[in-house]
Amino acid sequence: MEHSESLLLEQDIAKLIVETLKLKVEPATIQPESALFGDGLGLDSIDALELSLAISQTYGYQLKSSDPEIIVIFSSLRALANAIEKNRTK
Amino acid sequence: MHHIPLIGPYKPDDILAWEQNGPRTARQFLSDVTRLAELLPDRPTVLNLATSRYEFLVGFAAAILRRQLTLLPQSRAPQTLRRIAGDYPDSYGLTDREETIDGIESVLIQLRGSLAPWPDEIPRVPLNQVVAIAFTSGSTGQPMPNKKTWGALTAVAHATGSRLGIKGGDCAAVVATVPHQHMFGLEASVMLPIMHGLIMHAGRPLFPADIRSALADVTGQRILVTTPLHLHACVTEGVRVPPVALILSATAPLSRALAQEAERHFQAELHEIFGFAEAGSVAERRTIDGDSWRPLDGVRVVQDQTSWMVHAEYLPVPVPVPDRITVDARGMFVVYGRGADQINIAGHRVSLGDLNQKLLEIDGVNDGVFFLPEEGNDLVTRLMAFVVAPGKTSEEIQRALRTHIDPVFLPRPLVCVPSLPRNATGKLPRESVSELARQWFVRQRHGA
Numbered sequence: 234m235e236h237s238e239s240l241l242l243e244q245d246i247a248k249l250i251v252e253t254l255k256l257k258v259e260p261a262t263i264q265p266e267s268a269l270f271g272d273g274l275g276l277d278s279i280d281a282l283e284l285s286l287a288i289s290q291t292y293g294y295q296l297k298s299s300d301p302e303i304i305v306i307f308s309s310l311r312a313l314a315n316a317i318e319k320n321r322t323k
Numbered sequence: 324m325h326h327i328p329l330i331g332p333y334k335p336d337d338i339l340a341w342e343q344n345g346p347r348t349a350r351q352f353l354s355d356v357t358r359l360a361e362l363l364p365d366r367p368t369v370l371n372l373a374t375s376r377y378e379f380l381v382g383f384a385a386a387i388l389r390r391q392l393t394l395l396p397q398s399r400a401p402q403t404l405r406r407i408a409g410d411y412p413d414s415y416g417l418t419d420r421e422e423t424i425d426g427i428e429s430v431l432i433q434l435r436g437s438l439a440p441w442p443d444e445i446p447r448v449p450l451n452q453v454v455a456i457a458f459t460s461g462s463t464g465q466p467m468p469n470k471k472t473w474g475a476l477t478a479v480a481h482a483t484g485s486r487l488g489i490k491g492g493d494c495a496a497v498v499a500t501v502p503h504q505h506m507f508g509l510e511a512s513v514m515l516p517i518m519h520g521l522i523m524h525a526g527r528p529l530f531p532a533d534i535r536s537a538l539a540d541v542t543g544q545r546i547l548v549t550t551p552l553h554l555h556a557c558v559t560e561g562v563r564v565p566p567v568a569l570i571l572s573a574t575a576p577l578s579r580a581l582a583q584e585a586e587r588h589f590q591a592e593l594h595e596i597f598g599f600a601e602a603g604s605v606a607e608r609r610t611i612d613g614d615s616w617r618p619l620d621g622v623r624v625v626q627d628q629t630s631w632m633v634h635a636e637y638l639p640v641p642v643p644v645p646d647r648i649t650v651d652a653r654g655m656f657v658v659y660g661r662g663a664d665q666i667n668i669a670g671h672r673v674s675l676g677d678l679n680q681k682l683l684e685i686d687g688v689n690d691g692v693f694f695l696p697e698e699g700n701d702l703v704t705r706l707m708a709f710v711v712a713p714g715k716t717s718e719e720i721q722r723a724l725r726t727h728i729d730p731v732f733l734p735r736p737l738v739c740v741p742s743l744p745r746n747a748t749g750k751l752p753r754e755s756v757s758e759l760a761r762q763w764f765v766r767q768r769h770g771a
Contacts, residue, residue: 257736277730278529279669282556283702285530289560295532 243314250310253287254280265311281307293322326447327477329356329384332491332520335441339517340377341496341541342525347377352384353446354439359432360385368392368414368456370404370427376503377525378419378432380513383455386417387448387473393455395504397466397671398729401425407458407466450474450637457506457600460677469601475637479603480514482619486607487569487594489519489546495568496522496541499548500534501670503527506600507573511548521546529553531562544568547589550670551577554585554593555702567591572610573598574670576658582610597658599672602633602642606656615655624650631656645672666695668731669703678732682708685723687715690743693734694756696764708734709759711742738763 247260250269254276270276276284285296294317296306306316333339333349340347347355359381363369369386371393373379386393394414396407401424408414408427416429423429448454452473458466489495499512516523528537534557538545547570554572557564558581567589573596586593597616598604605624606616618624623634624644631648632641645665650656661667664674675693682691690711698704710720717737724733744755 255735277733279552279703279731282529282552286556286559286702289531295560295562296530297532297536298529 239314239318242318243310246314246317247310249287249291250284253283263310265314266309268309269307269313288317291323292317292320294320325451326449327473328445328447329353329387329517330445330520331518337520338522340380340523340525342375342377346522350441351438352381353442354436355381355434356384356388357439358436359434360388362430363389363391364415364428364430366391366413366415368394368411369417370394370396370408370414370424371417371504372399372422372424373417373419373432374527375419375525376499376512376523376527378434379503380517380523381434382417382432383513387452387454388446390452392453395455395457395506395509397458397460397505397673400725400727400729402727403466403729410466410468448473450477455509457509459600460673470639471603472637475603475635476510476514477518478621478635478637479510479619480518482621483511483515483596483604483607484519486617486619487571489515489521492520493544495519495544495546496524497546497548498524498526498528498534498537498541500528500553501548501550501574505574505670506603507596507598507670508548510598510604511571511573511596515548531557531560535562535564538565538567546571547591550574551581552669552702555581558584558588561588564589569594571596573604575667577610579610586611599645601645602635602638605633605644614657615651616658617655623654624648624656626650666706668695668706671729671731673729673732678706678728681727682710682720682724684727685712685720688712688720690745692743692751692756693732694760696760703731705735706732707760707763708737709740709743709756710737711740715739 243265247263251260289295306312335350337349338346339349339352363385369391371379371382373382383393394407396403404424405426416424416427417432418429419432450473453470454473455471457469457471459469497512497516501508501512503509503513522541524537524541526537528534545567547567549572551572568591570589570591570593577595582593593610595608595610596604597606605622606618608616621635624631625634631644634641645662647659648656664676666673666675678693682688688710693706693708695706712720717739721737743751745751
């Protein structure tokens with residue numbers, strides 16, 4: 234994937250996160266490398282569930298938490314974008 | 324009968340649980356419990372924080388054999404755990420992975436050892452032995468303890484099983500999305516299977532694809548113990564699952580429309596349980612059949628001078644129903660909403676007074692109030708809060724709140740205001756807060 238394309242995907246996903254979870258932050262201010270859950274944006278498992286539905290509808294990728302990678306996938310915007318890029322069907 | 328065995332009708336080689344790496348038989352379970360019971364420190368109370376449902380059960384059973392009480396905190400928020408450990412100072416923690424809880428001595432559950440022989444008799448537990456304390460949120464900010472006897476837990480398991488037509492020795496497996504440390508999870512995903520000789524799946528699937536693979540792990544009849552939130556996600560995502568015989572939902576009200584969709588999607592009957600931590604499971608209904616709840620056998624809902632009370636032989640005293648209900652001549656009841664101070668977010672019930680109290684305890688917060696907006700189209704409606712804290716940012720207050728309350732109750736948004744519309748007597752009428760929220764939403768829509 235081209236570098237600029239992956240940045241675009243990151244921006245799209247940041248927008249999806251903010252819109253889905255109605256967060257009070259500008260999508261552009263989400264740091265690609267900082268934590269989405271816990272201390273970062275402070276998201277919880279309900280957010281994870283809502284986000285998984287939005288990701289599945291938008292990108293056709295069904296998240297699984299039994300996937301040993303899940304902690305890694307949700308660790309940051311960049312990790313999530315990489316996982317979506319690898320697994321998307323639309 | 325004054326005792327009931329620790330587990331129901333299992334033969335030694337029957338599968339009792341399904342773990343990530345395969346089945347655990349009843350023989351292995353009793354062996355695991357006996358060994359762990361010998362290793363537990365000599366203390367009266369234990370915080371069982373195991374994430375695997377099976378390891379939680381081993382810890383719970385071992386504690387029962389040692390006559391120790393298992394504490395079931397409402398959340399894992401560090402401050403909640405510390406507060407409970409402070410109220411029960413001789414407590415220790417039980418965990419199934421390397422984790423430390425500040426200020427609480429912890430024991431790691433380690434299974435896998437040589438197999439002990441099947442005992443001549445399954446250990447029997449006195450019905451009046453208090454085995455667990457479930458904490459609920461009081462209006463004062465202090466967690467309120469609710470004692471659970473072995474008699475109460477086993478009676479609810481048997482009454483629920485008989486209502487749902489579950490028989491001892493049915494070759495069925497329970498897969499649950501609910502946490503086992505919560506009252507409904509303990510009753511429906513731990514006590515229900517082990518009292519009926521069923522298989523208990525140790526996982527706690529979250530995403531629809533996880534629910535599908537947990538169901539696929541087990542064979543025979545499948546029972547899914549879940550919540551409206553997970554059902555909504557499965558139906559929306561249209562995930563194709565292996566055949567399910569029965570769905571049991573609780574923790575938040577389920578709409579009839581979602582119930583119909585879920586029955587169609589899973590091709591299974593969907594039953595709901597009404598209950599609350601103070602009394603445990605109280606009543607059942609098949610949601611598509613109507614609004615009325617039918618009390619479990621042995622449970623009656625009776626009016627006293629001020630409120631409706633749950634009566635059951637296993638409850639030492641009748642317990643008031645926290646919701647507004649009406650009861651018909653047959654003893655069936657309809658629920659109209661929660662009592663004034665109580666709210667429920669995604670199945671987590673809390674007192675608004677308790678949340679307000681915790682908000683006011685934060686350094687730099689002069690005044691503040693939580694508010695639950697009208698339900699919208701979201702999966703879950705979140706709380707908002709208005710806070711008077713000169714010199715503090717909403718992020719700083721959020722961060723402080725996070726260590727005190729369960730994340731589901733964190734306000735979205737937390738709005739800093741110069742003052743709250745308190746009246747002359749210092750009271751904050753609900754209507755004024757509601758107006759404050761309305762004005763805030765209007766300003767948001769206009770991009771202010």
